[in-house]
Amino acid sequence: MPPIIPIIEVKNLTKIFGNGCPHCRNSTGPEHETNMCSNCGSVVACSDVFFELYPGEILGIVGESGSGKSTVVKLLHFDWEATSGEMYIQKPEVRIQNSDLDGKNLFLLSPYQKRQIINSFMGIVYQNPHLGLRMDVSSGGNIAERLIMANWKNIAMMRGRASELLEKTEIPVERMDEPPRNFSGGMQQRVQIAKALSNNPLILFLDEVTTGLDVSVQARVLDLIRNLQRELNLSIILVSHDLGVIRLLTKRTVVMKYGRIVETGLTDQILEDPQHPYTQILVSSQL
Amino acid sequence: MKQHYNFAFIDEGAKREIRRKILKAVAIPGYQVPFGSRELPIARGWGTGGIQITLSVIGPDDVLKVIDQGCDGSVNAVNIKKFVSAVTGVKTTTDTVEATVIQTRHRIPEEKMTEEQILVLQVPYPEALRTVEPSEMETRRMHGEADYSRMWLYLYEDVVKYREISIGARYPVMVNGRYIMDPSPIPRWDIPKLHMADTLYLFGAGREKRIYAIPPYTEVKPLEFEDFKFRVEDFKGASCMRCGSTDTFLDEIIDDATGKRIYLCSDTGYCDKVIESRGGQQCRQ
Numbered sequence: 001m002p003p004i005i006p007i008i009e010v011k012n013l014t015k016i017f018g019n020g021c022p023h024c025r026n027s028t029g030p031e032h033e034t035n036m037c038s039n040c041g042s043v044v045a046c047s048d049v050f051f052e053l054y055p056g057e058i059l060g061i062v063g064e065s066g067s068g069k070s071t072v073v074k075l076l077h078f079d080w081e082a083t084s085g086e087m088y089i090q091k092p093e094v095r096i097q098n099s100d101l102d103g104k105n106l107f108l109l110s111p112y113q114k115r116q117i118i119n120s121f122m123g124i125v126y127q128n129p130h131l132g133l134r135m136d137v138s139s140g141g142n143i144a145e146r147l148i149m150a151n152w153k154n155i156a157m158m159r160g161r162a163s164e165l166l167e168k169t170e171i172p173v174e175r176m177d178e179p180p181r182n183f184s185g186g187m188q189q190r191v192q193i194a195k196a197l198s199n200n201p202l203i204l205f206l207d208e209v210t211t212g213l214d215v216s217v218q219a220r221v222l223d224l225i226r227n228l229q230r231e232l233n234l235s236i237i238l239v240s241h242d243l244g245v246i247r248l249l250t251k252r253t254v255v256m257k258y259g260r261i262v263e264t265g266l267t268d269q270i271l272e273d274p275q276h277p278y279t280q281i282l283v284s285s286q287l
Numbered sequence: 288m289k290q291h292y293n294f295a296f297i298d299e300g301a302k303r304e305i306r307r308k309i310l311k312a313v314a315i316p317g318y319q320v321p322f323g324s325r326e327l328p329i330a331r332g333w334g335t336g337g338i339q340i341t342l343s344v345i346g347p348d349d350v351l352k353v354i355d356q357g358c359d360g361s362v363n364a365v366n367i368k369k370f371v372s373a374v375t376g377v378k379t380t381t382d383t384v385e386a387t388v389i390q391t392r393h394r395i396p397e398e399k400m401t402e403e404q405i406l407v408l409q410v411p412y413p414e415a416l417r418t419v420e421p422s423e424m425e426t427r428r429m430h431g432e433a434d435y436s437r438m439w440l441y442l443y444e445d446v447v448k449y450r451e452i453s454i455g456a457r458y459p460v461m462v463n464g465r466y467i468m469d470p471s472p473i474p475r476w477d478i479p480k481l482h483m484a485d486t487l488y489l490f491g492a493g494r495e496k497r498i499y500a501i502p503p504y505t506e507v508k509p510l511e512f513e514d515f516k517f518r519v520e521d522f523k524g525a526s527c528m529r530c531g532s533t534d535t536f537l538d539e540i541i542d543d544a545t546g547k548r549i550y551l552c553s554d555t556g557y558c559d560k561v562i563e564s565r566g567g568q569q570c571r572q
Contacts, residue, residue, distance in 0.1 A: 111431070111432050112432045112433065115434060134440075137440060137444055141440055141444050144440065146436075148436045148440060148443070153512050154514050155446055155447075155513075158443070177447055
């Protein structure tokens with residue numbers, strides 16, 4: 001059997017807020033219990049992060065607030081510019097014709113090429129629906145926006161696709177022309193998921209999607225994600241501080257603290273037999 | 288009388304700069320080129336962008352026509368024409384065919400223009416994306432990356448809400464398959480005239496300090512959906528009360544005395560010409 005090739009591969013991903021200095025990396029991290037450089041005061045949001053994401057896999061990133069887990073997702077989705085690091089995507093030519101992206105470090109691409117990568121491969125769902133949705137534009141329009149990015153120019157077809165997705169995410173299709181502003185938090189989150197799925201992404205980033213939702217709504221959103229993942233064979237990076245969510249959805253997990261990966265492994269293993277002292281505290285402090 | 292200013296009022300250095308910017312604009316159709324907008328004896332926002340382009344390209348042998356909303360006789364048009372004529376000594380006209388340089392606000396003349404002519408358009412808001420994005424930094428990024436989804440989304444929302452695109456004048460166009468451009472507040476009626484035209488179109492925004500251009504024979508397409516096409520104004524068979532034309536852009540006027548709705552050609556030069564060709568006979572309705 002041929003080895004499974006990762007869909008994305010991330011190496012040495014680093015983001016430093018501030019001027020940075022040669023001491024930044026050596027003076028921060030879990031062993032120093034800070035992510036602020038003692039020499040120049042820059043904040044090392046994440047450093048030397050590396051992992052692979054395999055096709056059809058849900059990879060969890062867990063850590064306390066400020067550990068750099070959301071930073072990682074924002075860098076991978078090109079929302080923020082990485083200070084340094086490499087990311088490679090498997091077979092970009094499958095989705096982007098006549099481009100010369102094969103084997104290229106995605107962080108070094110032009111903004112236009114990055115946009116192409118986002119539009120053809122990626123979807124993202126933020127914790128706060130305000131970041132992912134235009135609250136004054138109809139829900140159908142929100143979904144259409146991503147389709148327009150992928151060069152759709154037919155309104156009837158866009159509306160067809162939007163209603164299909166809204167149905168899938170259990171939003172009543174009659175409310176398609178209402179702005180998400182009118183919806184409850186859980187519904188907004190589901191519209192955001194529909195929007196993220198509109199361009200048939202191969203990679204989905206979920207950044208604390210269920211945080212702030214009440215438990216029953218949380219359960220429905222998680223169910224939805226699990227079903228969609230199976231149905232569409234998505235590769236997902238799921239960021240959460242909630243070990244329950246991680247346990248429910250992911251097979252493999254990365255644990256972060258002070259911008260560094262402290263432990264990587266199978267989710268079951270990490271939760272049953274944590275190796276790093278921080279992971280041990282994290283697991284034992286679960287309610 | 289001794290002339291105390293340079294030919295065409297602005298100094299040669301300034302003219303050269305503006306011509307350079309025009310060349311750049313012609314080289315990148317639809318791209319807004321920043322330029323050093325000069326002080327003029329009229330306030331910015333009153334056609335100073337157009338005037339600076341006109342003054343920079345005009346020569347002593349040119350024939351000038353100036354129109355405002357299609358009209359040769361409106362105050363703004365007359366004053367600009369008098370000013371340019373006073374500082375250059377060029378001949379002026381109201382005949383589209385006779386003119387070599389035409390400066391205009393909000394209209395393109397009805398008569399087809401040729402390769403020998405230049406149309407200079409006054410532009411109040413050069414940024415077509417301003418409707419959807421207030422930040423200049425962001426709109427420049429959007430142009431740079433051809434990230435136009437928000438403009439399209441705006442049109443989509445219009446169609447969904449009103450079954451119609453609510454933009455009348457300033458209908459956004461895609462130039463040469465690359466840049467979305469504001470065609471200045473010309474009616475939709477004039478948009479098709481931009482496509483594969485024989486004439487050079489120069490756009491000047493004096494207050495906003497931008498010059499852009501559509502060179503002759505450039506593809507200019509209004510933004511439209513496959514199942515919702517761009518269309519021009521429909522006058523539902525109305526005709527001009529003076530000349531009787533039914534194939535021109537008409538102004539709707541309410542007669543103060545009778546309260547009746549009447550229509551007149553917006554292009555007065557063309558209207559006069561039609562009447563003249565009939566021996567000066569006006570229509571009666």
